[in-house]
Amino acid sequence: MADPIGFIGLGVMGAGMARNILKAGLPLVVTTTSPEKAEAFRAEGATVVATPREVAAAARIVVTCVPDSPALQGVVEGDSGLAAADWADGLLIDCSTIAPSEAREAAARIGAAGARMIDAPVSGGAKGATDGTLTIMVGGEEADIERARPVLEAMGKNIHHVGPFGAGQTIKACNQLMVAVNLMGACEAVAMARSGGVDPDVMREVLSTGAARSGVLEMHAKRYIDKALDGGFRAELMRKDLGIAATIGATEHRAQPATTLAHQLMTAACNAGFAKKDSAALGLFYDLMNGAEPQE
Amino acid sequence: MADPIGFIGLGVMGAGMARNILKAGLPLVVTTTSPEKAEAFRAEGATVVATPREVAAAARIVVTCVPDSPALQGVVEGDSGLAAADWADGLLIDCSTIAPSEAREAAARIGAAGARMIDAPVSGGAKGATDGTLTIMVGGEEADIERARPVLEAMGKNIHHVGPFGAGQTIKACNQLMVAVNLMGACEAVAMARSGGVDPDVMREVLSTGAARSGVLEMHAKRYIDKALDGGFRAELMRKDLGIAATIGATEHRAQPATTLAHQLMTAACNAGFAKKDSAALGLFYDLMNGAEPQE
Amino acid sequence: MADPIGFIGLGVMGAGMARNILKAGLPLVVTTTSPEKAEAFRAEGATVVATPREVAAAARIVVTCVPDSPALQGVVEGDSGLAAADWADGLLIDCSTIAPSEAREAAARIGAAGARMIDAPVSGGAKGATDGTLTIMVGGEEADIERARPVLEAMGKNIHHVGPFGAGQTIKACNQLMVAVNLMGACEAVAMARSGGVDPDVMREVLSTGAARSGVLEMHAKRYIDKALDGGFRAELMRKDLGIAATIGATEHRAQPATTLAHQLMTAACNAGFAKKDSAALGLFYDLMNGAEPQE
């Protein structure tokens, strides 16, 4: 029988990812504070233990997928944390979106416990997590990634080894900053179209095959125009990810004026009441700036 | 024999467009101050006359494709301008990229001469102009556009009637602002990738299928990474187009923080010596901001 | 008896300025569409005529103080405009705030009528206009300014000849852009103080003697903190002036990222409902961006 795989972080993304590990026929060990989730995963064949430390005791390879760096610290540090386990030959696959510097801090603690770590943030949303079609951007040593590959392939469709440890987080930050910057452009284009008497959907279609085409124009602008902003990737999470991108740039003394502008506007959009909506709700903040009632 | 078509503005774009009118079997009347161009077009079968006014005297339908609004004024106004012709039943197809308000001013003068006007800015670059594969965004009355259609179809592949007069320019402004805003994001992502030890081409490829995908990431970022910045759509023209987009927004009292930021950075890039390079040379200005020698 | 002085534009600023010309003992000729204003000025000893043209016919020196460039065009152009007068040896003192390029257009028309022009925008607000304590920034030829000096000194306390024609508008634009940019800083500092548990008035006082001191921190920030935002210099006028500053920069191909950001935010503040309030109401838009109910 195959070695068990540990999984910590059974949220919207993580639950789907963990189930795909089970579906791939790999034994699964999880921990959760939710009795309902515990029961559900037990019913599906997973072993449920009490703490991250016990996960590491039971599984040499552990996947984490948590909302932010403090959450990862909570999983790694402390008496019941991963790093408290006797985890020689362990491997942590961290699928959270955090800063490369935060990833390095976690890796240092994991390393002190005798284990290794790769960073493997994902994109593709809740649907991709459920369907096992995520794109996974992996940073780390080749040998570690080969060892992780069966797990990564259970969770995602496109597994990209993009560089050394931290490179996965770097690429994820690139992705998020471009989505948010492109989103500003799309919101400003929608407003210009409307103001000039052009149906924004016509604008989207006409420009969807030229140089201005983008995933954001196709998907996010559509959601904003259609007021289909419930569910999706929340504006407050995009704000967090833009905070990461801004921090990376500040740490490395790079100028990122568009990324930081997007961070400011996404922050304002969250404060204006749109934090729990899809990040395309940035358009609703543009409506406010342009004197229109946001049409939710 | 078909009615002749007039064409004014035999620049990089216009020369190709005019030739495609000829190739479609339509008689062509042009005017140019360049003896070489006059001779070339005469050799290809066009009639060459001395002034825009004579073009309008010879052709009820005239296409203009000039760099900016002052150039269009030069063609329309004055004793030898289009509006000085007895141009009853005339139709002006303006393919220049100018502000909707500037287009309306030209239409008023054309109207005083008894003619009508549609705005029909194009995208697709010099190659699209030569190949007859331009996208044309047309604003105006349905009847005028139907009348223009054979000419439009000679020049482009995708002819979109996007709304009332001025709507073509509005859509073109949407296109340009999104390209420039997306370009800021792409430049910041390339710098982040490099700084994080990731090959920027790997970043481009990994992200080319997800939410961050865009025409700019595919094409402009590639040109910047490959230092293939000669030719193409010049940064100074993008600066002009962003000036148009900024002016539209200011006139309509809309907030366009990303568009205006892009305008500022493109202006700085031009001033830093990159005005004649492809607009993707914005990346070279980012290099300056990030302390790297721009690698042309 | 002294030559009469003409005055056009009896608004909040202009009415006070015109009265100070009367108080200085100079004969005054005005025109107004308001019967009440006509009666009031007649009662105070002014001559009231029907059109700008008649003002120029009656007065070799004319002062204009109107809200924007289209308003000035309305005064200068047309059959009843200043330029339609036989105005040899005339002198126009324009106290409006407009772009240098717009001033040059007006000067060309005035020149065609045989007259000369200086630009003389003011600062100091309605109170300064009433008290005759305005600061006046004058651009033009020395001889013209000497001729205008008695009128200028009737209206203002500090008369600065700052350069050639247009230089007055340039300096006024410098003034407005710095006020607006400093205002962004002050609003962000007030929010930071509040958020950090510091009374914003304490912040103002502690910093009022150091490097961060400014007229804006003293006056505008105080008005915002005290919610004393009625009256004053309206946000929509500041938006207009920032539009002028932005246009000057764009025309001259200069990068002005802070000025344009201020223009964007002031536009958004106007659209959010604060157009008629003092420009310090920008702070109320910051409240919106920061999730607080604007406390008017």
Place this chain on the structure above:
Amino acid sequence: MADPIGFIGLGVMGAGMARNILKAGLPLVVTTTSPEKAEAFRAEGATVVATPREVAAAARIVVTCVPDSPALQGVVEGDSGLAAADWADGLLIDCSTIAPSEAREAAARIGAAGARMIDAPVSGGAKGATDGTLTIMVGGEEADIERARPVLEAMGKNIHHVGPFGAGQTIKACNQLMVAVNLMGACEAVAMARSGGVDPDVMREVLSTGAARSGVLEMHAKRYIDKALDGGFRAELMRKDLGIAATIGATEHRAQPATTLAHQLMTAACNAGFAKKDSAALGLFYDLMNGAEPQE
């Protein structure tokens, strides 16, 4: 004899501050890795010890004045750090400029050692440090500040208790962000004046009494115009302080678009070669953006 006062951080600012403690007649205990500084301070009557821990062992009240938070951590943490001392009844007066959150972390460690802490960042530059005329912005408990008052009064002229612990850092961040934002405005105004044919010094003087007046227009703009940019407060330190201000805002989810824009431009100015010059060298980066050779 009075209790000895400890001092750690004998840099440009700290050396002057420490000497003023000596001049006030208070016994001084310092630590430094520089033999020259050790000898100099010993010659002036100070006691020199080997580590921060020994400083705390010898002095119940200790002042720190270091460049950033990692430097403060180096002083506080570890076997030879302040927090390793048996420091019951100790009081740390931290004059460094760091984030409030970083100050709180230090306070927690200091508290674990039995001591208390106040934050007391300063402004007034090297000259103020030498002359004992600094402005000191103090956050903390009233009793702690009273205990610190003799030391604070030895170092500064204006001692402001501005709020609870951290409030001093908040006010310092307000100061720095306003200086930098005002500096963007001043640089853009200087460029506009020059471009409009106005002597920038005339612009400064004319506007120095009106609403646009500021410490930055008086001092920083003067230094930029006069190319007197050596010495002073270095651009790289302003970049650091803007990074603090940006981080505070991001942590508190506030929108600070002007502060972050200033941070981006100051970063670019540092990268463009002006990191070691006075922060007014931001103007030299504006020169680059405007196509002028920076005139150092």
